[in-house]
Amino acid sequence: MTDGPNKTPAQSGAPIAAIAAALRQHRQRSGLSMGDLAARAGVAKSTLSQLESGSANPSVETLWSLATALGVPFSALVDPPAPAVRVLRAGEGPTLAAEGATFSATLLAASAPGVSFDVYRVVAEPGHPRNSEPHATGTVEHLVMATGRALAGIADDPVELGPGDYVAYPADLPHTFRPLEPGTTAVMVSQYR
């Protein structure tokens, strides 16, 4: 490695091995040989061989062709088969944009054809209200208070919430979140297109 000015192979634990296994599994289940599948997918047999051995990092186009040829959704080759248990303690996790003293960590982001969801935690202190400009048309936010109290909802007419309370409001209007107690925490589900 040394001081070469080049290449840093993307740190993350990329699922190359998992892809290799999934590929082989799906192919064998279909009763296809490497040659068969390679021909169907329009990729070289040698490429397929290397992918199944986990010794290469396929491009999206290549994987896509293989998934199509196998008749499985792309995600079947990529998503880990048994979703592991994931725990995120209060305060841990990727902390996205801080505005004032307000910040949040994304717990779950999922999208399906037509709809996407973000689930995140909002932690805020009094004196740092979070006023949000309207989001994309059709966005709806769902808020469940965890700890503390807050005024939340449409900017003109917020609702006071305590632990366990729930409010949903159209987020394509100006809206607000104003903590009333220290250490106020809430769970936000943002639903958009």
Add this chain to the structure above:
Amino acid sequence: MTDGPNKTPAQSGAPIAAIAAALRQHRQRSGLSMGDLAARAGVAKSTLSQLESGSANPSVETLWSLATALGVPFSALVDPPAPAVRVLRAGEGPTLAAEGATFSATLLAASAPGVSFDVYRVVAEPGHPRNSEPHATGTVEHLVMATGRALAGIADDPVELGPGDYVAYPADLPHTFRPLEPGTTAVMVSQYR
């Protein structure tokens, strides 16, 4: 080009353009600049630029790093966007069964072709553990504790959670929710096909 014996760029309509759009959309939603995201993901800013412009075919490792850095599942960058959603407001729709002293109220149920979400509140008292049989394959449950403490997760190996803590687990295995304090409340997001 002529008759060179090389390269056939994988026939299929690969989702490069869709990836470009999804990448940009998720990045901007997170309030990150290209530089920020590139740094987090450990990829070159220039690479990210080219991907968002749809002028390159990323490797799985690269896309994976970006998805991780964005806190979104890999498939969110790959699955195409599309139309039509059905939404049921709080109070409407199915109210999920009460079992023992445990009960729940559906806050939001949304489904789209391929994926469905239920968001509901779980309120439970100690002494009424809720053990659930496996749900449909591929179901994942996300739990955020609001008030109180509970043991939750895979039946064999639950995790203790306090206010603000989060756990996700495959719900196609036996799983459990055991309140440890009176008035324990949690927000549950159930994600299934």
Add this chain to the structure above:
DNA sequence: TCATGCGGTTCGCCTTGACGAACGTCGTCC
């Protein structure tokens, strides 16, 4: 026994993804 065929791996080669650095473009502040 040796030929034949099929499944899979290895071998050179070319193209291209990914990199750092340099560059253009706006805002912002003194």
Add this chain to the structure above:
DNA sequence: GGACGACGTTCGTCAAGGCGAACCGCATGA
């Protein structure tokens, strides 16, 4: 106005992905 900095794009380079062809291993059968 001019300097500075943040964002994003373009440029030149290098390593790795993907390709076809050649190559091994193992069945089958004449």
